[in-house]
Amino acid sequence: MMIHSKPSSGAHVGANKSVSRIMWEVMLALSPATVFGLWCFGWPALFLFIITVASAVLFEAFCIRLKGRAAKPVLMDGSAVLTGWLLAMTLPPWAPWWIGVVGSGLAIILGKQVYGGLGQNLFNPAMLARVALLISFPIEMTTWANVSPLFFSASPGFAESWHITFSGLDFSGLDKPDAYTGATTLGYIKTEFSQNHVLTDILNDYSSVLNFIGWTRGSLGETSTLLLALGGVWLIRQKIIQWQIPVALLLTVTILASVFHLLDSEHYVSPFLHLNSGAMMCVAFFIATDYVTSPNTATGQLVFGAGCGLLIFVIRTWGAYPEGAGFAVLLMNSATPLIDHYIRPRIYGRDRKGKPLEIPKL
Amino acid sequence: MLGFFSKPRIRGGVHAEEHKMLTASQAIVNNFPLPKKLYIPLQQHVGKPAEPLIRVGDEVLKGQLLAYSQGMISAPVHAPSSGIILDVNDYPAPHPSALPIRMIVLETDGKDEWINAPGIDDPFRLSPEDISLRVGAAGIVGLGGATFPTAVKLNMGRENRIDTLIINGAECEPYLSCDDRQMQERSEQIIDGVRLMLHGMEADHAVVAIEDNKPQAYLAMQAAAKPYPQIKVIQIPTRYPMGWDRQLIRYVTGREVPVGCRSSEVGVTIHNVGTAYATHKAIRQGRPLVSRVITVSGGAVGRPMNVEVPLGTLISELFDFCQVNAEQTARIVMGGPMMGDSLPHTGVPTVKATSGILALTAAELKSTDEQPCIRCASCVSVCPAGLRPLDMANNIRVNQLDAAVDIGLKDCISCGCCSYICPSNIPLVQYFKYASGEVAARQQAQHKSEQTKRLMDARNARLERIAQQQREEEQARIAAKLERERLKAEQEATV
Ligand code: SF4
Ligand code: SF4
Numbered sequence: 001m002m003i004h005s006k007p008s009s010g011a012h013v014g015a016n017k018s019v020s021r022i023m024w025e026v027m028l029a030l031s032p033a034t035v036f037g038l039w040c041f042g043w044p045a046l047f048l049f050i051i052t053v054a055s056a057v058l059f060e061a062f063c064i065r066l067k068g069r070a071a072k073p074v075l076m077d078g079s080a081v082l083t084g085w086l087l088a089m090t091l092p093p094w095a096p097w098w099i100g101v102v103g104s105g106l107a108i109i110l111g112k113q114v115y116g117g118l119g120q121n122l123f124n125p126a127m128l129a130r131v132a133l134l135i136s137f138p139i140e141m142t143t144w145a146n147v148s149p150l151f152f153s154a155s156p157g158f159a160e161s162w163h164i165t166f167s168g169l170d171f172s173g174l175d176k177p178d179a180y181t182g183a184t185t186l187g188y189i190k191t192e193f194s195q196n197h198v199l200t201d202i203l204n205d206y207s208s209v210l211n212f213i214g215w216t217r218g219s220l221g222e223t224s225t226l227l228l229a230l231g232g233v234w235l236i237r238q239k240i241i242q243w244q245i246p247v248a249l250l251l252t253v254t255i256l257a258s259v260f261h262l263l264d265s266e267h268y269v270s271p272f273l274h275l276n277s278g279a280m281m282c283v284a285f286f287i288a289t290d291y292v293t294s295p296n297t298a299t300g301q302l303v304f305g306a307g308c309g310l311l312i313f314v315i316r317t318w319g320a321y322p323e324g325a326g327f328a329v330l331l332m333n334s335a336t337p338l339i340d341h342y343i344r345p346r347i348y349g350r351d352r353k354g355k356p357l358e359i360p361k362l
Numbered sequence: 363m364l365g366f367f368s369k370p371r372i373r374g375g376v377h378a379e380e381h382k383m384l385t386a387s388q389a390i391v392n393n394f395p396l397p398k399k400l401y402i403p404l405q406q407h408v409g410k411p412a413e414p415l416i417r418v419g420d421e422v423l424k425g426q427l428l429a430y431s432q433g434m435i436s437a438p439v440h441a442p443s444s445g446i447i448l449d450v451n452d453y454p455a456p457h458p459s460a461l462p463i464r465m466i467v468l469e470t471d472g473k474d475e476w477i478n479a480p481g482i483d484d485p486f487r488l489s490p491e492d493i494s495l496r497v498g499a500a501g502i503v504g505l506g507g508a509t510f511p512t513a514v515k516l517n518m519g520r521e522n523r524i525d526t527l528i529i530n531g532a533e534c535e536p537y538l539s540c541d542d543r544q545m546q547e548r549s550e551q552i553i554d555g556v557r558l559m560l561h562g563m564e565a566d567h568a569v570v571a572i573e574d575n576k577p578q579a580y581l582a583m584q585a586a587a588k589p590y591p592q593i594k595v596i597q598i599p600t601r602y603p604m605g606w607d608r609q610l611i612r613y614v615t616g617r618e619v620p621v622g623c624r625s626s627e628v629g630v631t632i633h634n635v636g637t638a639y640a641t642h643k644a645i646r647q648g649r650p651l652v653s654r655v656i657t658v659s660g661g662a663v664g665r666p667m668n669v670e671v672p673l674g675t676l677i678s679e680l681f682d683f684c685q686v687n688a689e690q691t692a693r694i695v696m697g698g699p700m701m702g703d704s705l706p707h708t709g710v711p712t713v714k715a716t717s718g719i720l721a722l723t724a725a726e727l728k729s730t731d732e733q734p735c736i737r738c739a740s741c742v743s744v745c746p747a748g749l750r751p752l753d754m755a756n757n758i759r760v761n762q763l764d765a766a767v768d769i770g771l772k773d774c775i776s777c778g779c780c781s782y783i784c785p786s787n788i789p790l791v792q793y794f795k796y797a798s799g800e801v802a803a804r805q806q807a808q809h810k811s812e813q814t815k816r817l818m819d820a821r822n823a824r825l826e827r828i829a830q831q832q833r834e835e836e837q838a839r840i841a842a843k844l845e846r847e848r849l850k851a852e853q854e855a856t857v
Pocket of ligand 2: 744746747749751774775776777778779780781790791
């Protein structure tokens with residue numbers, strides 16, 4: 001007679017998707033855009049990336065030790081690496097090292113651990129950190145490097161890069177290497193608008209193809225619309241994320257941008273430029289789809305995605321921050337509990353209010 | 363019946379790895395050696411336990427009535443073989459707790475001699491009531507695992523004017539293939555059983571629903587049903603839990619059964635293919651339910667198979683026959699891996715509900731390394747009942763059981779989809795079962811205290827009534843006395 005001491009009910013077998021597997025697959029999906037970004041922006045970007053991810057892991061380990069638990073098994077779930085990674089993607093590639101460290105600290109401690117750790121936070125940690133950095137260090141956070149790929153002669157070498165990351169670009173303007181920096185497309189348009197220029201003039205040398213590939217100024221890993229979208233679609237195919245949020249988000253932006261662009265094409269940028277720039281793809285596929293901070297039902301996710309799209313459009317078009325996606329996501333994060341409260345699946349045999357159905361007349 | 367283009371959406375559910383080929387490709391094994399002892403629980407069904415009518419030491423024949431059904435919802439129990447009654451006592455139940463329940467222990471004599479019980483040659487001349495009487499007397503219960511007495515269902519069908527009888531051949535649980543094999547090998551008998559059920563319920567037509575991962579069963583059943591236009595055999599998508607009766611009803615008829623109602627109230631009754639076969643045997647051959655086909659499978663089983671075994675066979679004997687490797691066995695599961703219960707040991711008998719026994723290796727099991735919920739909402743999207751398992755689990759964790767009930771705990775069917783999918787390995791179903799048990803216990807306690815209060819109130823009222831009566835009598839006495847005195851005084855005055 002065999003004896004087994006652990007009786008249990010419920011499913012005895014399971015789908016082979018563990019938390020860490022999910023996290024690693026998301027990272028895999030991020031990889032093409034990340035590698036491309038690192039190559040585009042050279043050594044300083046690589047330094048910043050490593051520092052941001054490493055400090056996220058260290059902060060996580062520190063918090064867990066503080067709670068008196070063993071750090072290693074928790075770190076193995078990969079969520080800290082992913083948070084650091086996502087944050088690094090959204091930083092200006094040549095930002096000084098401490099931006100990465102402070103950002104990771106904010107993301108892990110304020111964004112996640114004070115709520116009680118994985119799964120408890122209200123806001124997306126990476127976005128929270130990014131927005132906090134943007135408000136606190138506006139210059140560092142809006143100084144964008146030109147594309148200066150690794151191993152190109154015009155790009156800064158290893159030593160010079162070390163200097164950029166660890167001593168920082170001198171922002172007093174004395175030795176500011178103008179050759180290296182400028183505004184992002186969206187930021188540029190915003191400034192030009194304020195000087196009463198119209199779009200046809202502003203976008204004289206805008207290349208949508210280069211933007212689509214990612215050969216443009218921007219955050220470390222957010223420039224390549226193509227690679228991010230590919231990664232995102234792969235995640236949907238892998239059933240890691242649902243299609244609802246990205247589709248609702250992108251569709252809302254497209255519709256709003258099209259309407260305004262058709263009404264006044266000199267003052268409202270085209271939907272293509274919207275979709276093709278800034279953090280749009282990264283937010284749509286990787287940030288807004290964060291499990292913890294988005295609604296639980298398909299309908300709720302549609303609402304959430306549409307809300308994000310609307311807010312991104314509004315903030316980009318009329319707000320003070322041209323790169324407004326972070327704010328939009330945070331605002332919608334705060335609406336998630338509300339959405340989940342009002343949008344629930346209908347229980348079998350009950351109506352939407354939870355009352356038993358009527359017996360059908362036969 | 364819905365048209366081709368308007369198939370209703372199947373809600374929730376999962377695609378689990380099937381593992382059915384371990385057993386589905388070979389014929390049902392019929393030469394299981396008769397065990398020396400059989401342990402026959404008095405309760406193998408939903409409802410009241412059967413009441414034994416034999417005594418220790420009695421000699422019985424195979425198929426002889428051992429215990430009769432008691433009350434409205436119950437089922438009798440018959441001797442699975444011939445032999446001597448050794449004991450009527452408490453033995454470990456085939457349940458995760460293995461708590462003792464009442465069983466009859468039968469020592470077999472090896473002759474396996476049937477009691478003489480004639481079958482019926484032309485059962486369609488029997489009255490429908492007679493069919494359900496015979497089905498009830500044969501101890502037939504839902505063999506898909508629900509074990510609801512079949513006769514009761516047939517009666518309800520008659521009373522509710524069923525228009526569709528659904529025969530559940532979905533067999534959506536992974537590993538199990540006993541229904542598949544039965545449909546392949548016994549299709550004609552099953553179809554005959556379906557016709558008998560239709561007759562017993564006075565219903566017009568039947569739909570046999572088979573998941574499309576069993577093409578051979580489908581073909582066999584279709585061929586067997588060909589002469590009978592009232593029986594339709596259809597294929598349904600392979601998706602767990604397609605065999606959940608309410609899911610199947612919605613898929614086949616488009617009707618949704620309201621919470622708190624029986625399916626017969628929307629004009630549908632559902633029976634399992636094994637039940638149809640048992641019905642055929644009972645009516646045509648006069649054979650009560652004394653054995654069943656069980657799938658024995660899992661990574662630790664040396665000879666996985668479908669095998670016909672007498673009810674009451676100890677699982678340890680079944681495992682010996684199928685060469686189960688004890689070292690490799692990490693968990694023994696009775697039923698399928700999604701909804702089945704794990705058993706603490708093999709010293710428990712097979713019963714009418716036992717569709718399968720699995721000996722699973724550690725590699726086949728879902729990890730029990732529980733991690734925090736990451737709110738991935740997979741559990742919400744797979745729940746066929748439309749619940750939010752993560753929220754219910756959160757409520758239960760902080761012991762807010764009422765809140766869990768408010769958001770649907772009682773509508774949970776324990777299908778296991780949420781546990782299956784959860785990347786954080788949270789044993790959600792376990793939470794829900796625990797909470798449901800707790801809620802039921804509380805309600806019972808409350809019911810009890812309410813009853814006590816009612817009794818107290820009744821007693822107080824009775825005492826009050828008596829006191830009132832006494833007061834009234836007293837007053838009447840006083841009044842009478844006064845009256846008497848007055849009359850006396852009047853008399854004296856007149857004198
Ligand atoms: S499946 Fe598990 S981890 Fe995901 S939301 Fe449900 S309970 Fe949480
Ligand atoms: S076990 Fe209950 S909560 Fe979980 S999926 Fe099934 S019905 Fe839904």
